[in-house]
Amino acid sequence: xxxxxxxxxxxxxxxxxxxxxxxxxxxxxxxxxxxxxxxxxxxxxxxxxxxxxxxxxxxxxxxxxxxxxxxxxxxxxxxxxxxxxxxxxxxxxxxxxxxxxxxxxxxxxxxxxxxxxxxxxxxxxxxxxxxxxxxxxxxxxxxxxxxxxxxxxxxxxxxxxxxxxxxxxxxxxxxxxxxxxxxxxxxxxxxxxxxxxxxxxxxxxxxxxxxxxxxxxxxxxxxxxxxxxxxxxxxxxxxxxxxxxxxxxxxxxxxxxxxxxxxxxxxxxxxxxxxxxxxxxxxxxxxxxxxxxxxxxxxxxxxxxxxxxxxxxxxxxxxxxxxxxxxxxxxxxxxxxxxxxxxxxxxxxxxxxxxxxxxxxxxxxxxxx
Amino acid sequence: xxxxxxxxxxxxxxxxxxxxxxxxxxxxxxxxxxxxxxxxxxxxxxxxxxxxxxxxxxxxxxxxxxxxxxxxxxxxxxxxxxxxxxxxxxxxxxxxxxxxxxxxxxxxxxxxxxxxxxxxxxxxxxxxxxxxxxxxxxxxxxxxxxxxxxxxxxxxxxxxxxxxxxxxxxxxxxxxxxxxxxxxxxxxxxxxxxxxxxxxxxxxxxxxxxxxxxxxxxxxxxxxxxxxxxxxxxxxxxxxxxxxxxxxxxxxxxxxxxxxxxxxxxxxxxxxxxxxxxxxx
Numbered sequence: 001x002x003x004x005x006x007x008x009x010x011x012x013x014x015x016x017x018x019x020x021x022x023x024x025x026x027x028x029x030x031x032x033x034x035x036x037x038x039x040x041x042x043x044x045x046x047x048x049x050x051x052x053x054x055x056x057x058x059x060x061x062x063x064x065x066x067x068x069x070x071x072x073x074x075x076x077x078x079x080x081x082x083x084x085x086x087x088x089x090x091x092x093x094x095x096x097x098x099x100x101x102x103x104x105x106x107x108x109x110x111x112x113x114x115x116x117x118x119x120x121x122x123x124x125x126x127x128x129x130x131x132x133x134x135x136x137x138x139x140x141x142x143x144x145x146x147x148x149x150x151x152x153x154x155x156x157x158x159x160x161x162x163x164x165x166x167x168x169x170x171x172x173x174x175x176x177x178x179x180x181x182x183x184x185x186x187x188x189x190x191x192x193x194x195x196x197x198x199x200x201x202x203x204x205x206x207x208x209x210x211x212x213x214x215x216x217x218x219x220x221x222x223x224x225x226x227x228x229x230x231x232x233x234x235x236x237x238x239x240x241x242x243x244x245x246x247x248x249x250x251x252x253x254x255x256x257x258x259x260x261x262x263x264x265x266x267x268x269x270x271x272x273x274x275x276x277x278x279x280x281x282x283x284x285x286x287x288x289x290x291x292x293x294x295x296x297x298x299x300x301x302x303x304x305x306x307x308x309x310x311x312x313x314x315x316x317x318x319x320x321x322x323x324x325x326x327x328x329x330x331x332x333x334x335x336x337x338x339x340x341x342x343x344x345x346x347x348x349x350x351x352x353x354x355x356x357x358x359x360x361x362x363x364x365x366x367x368x369x
Numbered sequence: 370x371x372x373x374x375x376x377x378x379x380x381x382x383x384x385x386x387x388x389x390x391x392x393x394x395x396x397x398x399x400x401x402x403x404x405x406x407x408x409x410x411x412x413x414x415x416x417x418x419x420x421x422x423x424x425x426x427x428x429x430x431x432x433x434x435x436x437x438x439x440x441x442x443x444x445x446x447x448x449x450x451x452x453x454x455x456x457x458x459x460x461x462x463x464x465x466x467x468x469x470x471x472x473x474x475x476x477x478x479x480x481x482x483x484x485x486x487x488x489x490x491x492x493x494x495x496x497x498x499x500x501x502x503x504x505x506x507x508x509x510x511x512x513x514x515x516x517x518x519x520x521x522x523x524x525x526x527x528x529x530x531x532x533x534x535x536x537x538x539x540x541x542x543x544x545x546x547x548x549x550x551x552x553x554x555x556x557x558x559x560x561x562x563x564x565x566x567x568x569x570x571x572x573x574x575x576x577x578x579x580x581x582x583x584x585x586x587x588x589x590x591x592x593x594x595x596x597x598x599x600x601x602x603x604x605x606x607x608x609x610x611x612x613x614x615x616x617x618x619x620x621x622x623x624x625x626x627x628x629x630x631x632x633x634x635x636x637x638x639x640x641x642x643x644x645x646x647x648x649x650x
Contacts, residue, residue: 191510198509199499199518202488206496209485216421216479218471218500218561227506336487 009341028178038178042246044286045185049239051266051278052189053232059273060196061228062208064140068263070147071233072240073154073255074123075116079241080169080250082112088171095167096160113241120237121230128229155252168251172244184242188235193275195231204228269325270332277334292317371399374565374597380429381453382415389415391621392454402598404608407618408641413601414480417569421477422467428453433473438465472500476563478554480570486543490534490553493542494525497560532556548579559594568600572607580604584611
């Protein structure tokens with residue numbers, strides 16, 4: 001199989017990055033016109049981080065966890081509490097007041113994101129001890145339970161002076177620049193890719209493939225599972241923090257189980273075990289829901305009003321598309337493969353090149369290739 | 370006589386009311402090739418699983434180079450249920466997880482091949498090098514351990530060359546033909562730098578010619594890597610040709626031990642394999 005030159009691939013990657021950056025700069029410059037598009041792209045980028053973090057756990061280590069919403073909530077609340085301007089706090093906590101220690105605790109956004117990630121990671125570490133002894137579905141159920149417990153704690157009246165209970169947190173300052181969202185997301189995903197490419201990433205994959213064999217190869221199962229879980233929680237926490245800043249106001253309801261399912265859908269859609277698949281999936285999922293909005297408006301052809309076109313119909317179409325994808329692309333869009341220029345080249349060769357050039361037939365029908 | 374590498378003392382493994390391994394004692398000395406044979410269900414693989422830490426025995430001890438690394442006595446539920454011998458002889462509980470036992474220098478292969486199916490041949494072997502890595506998560510993420518990583522890769526490649534697998538190193542392991550998958554499993558075990566190699570039915574599913582090749586192959590590995598080998602095998606040709614000593618298990622109990630010549634003429638072994646006419650003539 002013919003492979004592309006390394007320099008060419010690097011050049012193509014740089015061009016792709018430049019195009020993405022230029023497009024982003026263009027959208028940002030004409031913010032008034034494109035603010036809706038930008039906000040969809042920003043949400044996609046944030047979801048991509050959570051999806052890759054979930055994939056690191058589910059697709060690469062083989063641990064099926066459904067605790068994403070809970071860990072995102074930890075990150076989101078940490079970042080929100082630490083970044084709401086001190087002078088705005090009395091207005092935010094107007095019912096119960098703010099806890100004394102927190103009244104003046106303020107950090108710049110980047111530091112708050114890291115702290116949010118660390119809090120989520122520490123909690124993941126604590127929860128990991130009992131939970132990671134479980135396998136497959138049982139692990140999913142246990143993490144799901146913990147995620148709901150976190151949400152219940154957040155909205156509990158006992159923590160009103162910290163989380164503001166059911167009133168939620170408002171006045172979270174927005175991102176200083178739209179580039180920060182994409183920058184931080186890209187950095188997070190880059191770090192996770194580097195982890196997966198390291199020897200530890202290989203150990204994670206070994207655990208996914210066969211726990212017994214991995215252990216016989218000297219891989220300490222509990223240590224490596226714990227490690228994968230904590231890494232995943234950290235980045236989920238950071239992404240949760242970004243989501244808080246993106247939404248500007250959060251409450252416990254923002255982190256219901258539906259959020260985890262959204263992420264799970266992205267991971268399945270993109271391909272369990274593919275980082276690029278998760279990124280692709282998150283953009284398609286988030287944008288897809290918006291593209292299909294025209295199904296929600298009544299459609300008139302002449303005087304005839306097409307039935308079914310009404311609010312909520314888009315979700316029916318969306319579900320049908322998802323079902324089709326799961327049925328026909330059983331392993332998701334990317335399976336366990338990653339995007340590569342070689343792969344794209346091969347794909348194009350097979351699907352285009354061969355069609356405009358007839359294969360040269362051998363004397364007896366030939367072998368075709 | 371050379372040093373004892375592995376010694377099992379009165380190992381009993383009881384699952385509920387079933388005794389899978391009953392009071393098994395055996396030893397393997399430096400540089401030997403020792404075989405465990407026996408009919409199906411005799412408890413051979415269970416014994417392997419005890420040695421590698423997959424199961425904790427119900428009673429008994431296992432030593433590696435004079436150091437006890439597994440020890441147990443009937444306790445908890447087993448205290449009531451225990452139906453084996455030598456109760457009360459051992460009073461310590463020592464457990465090691467399989468990964469720590471591998472680090473001590475005991476590597477194994479599996480009866481039903483357990484490769485990392487979706488990974489390449491190269492990665493399968495490279496993973497075994499992970500345990501001896503000194504770099505932490507941080508430095509290996511940021512590629513600060515280039516030299517170490519490079520050495521790991523070089524070692525892996527060298528090993529694949531010795532085992533004639535270098536030409537298929539980039540192939541997905543599950544796509545290999547059966548014989549090569551077996552060989553890859555041995556390569557992976559050797560990558561952990563063992564001094565004792567446990568082979569669980571290495572010739573299972575092989576034809577006579579492949580079995581002959583395997584005989585030479587195991588001999589070669591033993592010399593090249595200074596190994597001591599303990600193996601479970603059903604192919605009598607292989608066992609008789611290669612083993613220094615043989616232990617015979619039947620229904621969890623050891624019924625005979627000795628050199629291949631002694632085993633071949635042992636009446637109890639012949640009975641166990643061919644069955645005894647219980648009604649008499």
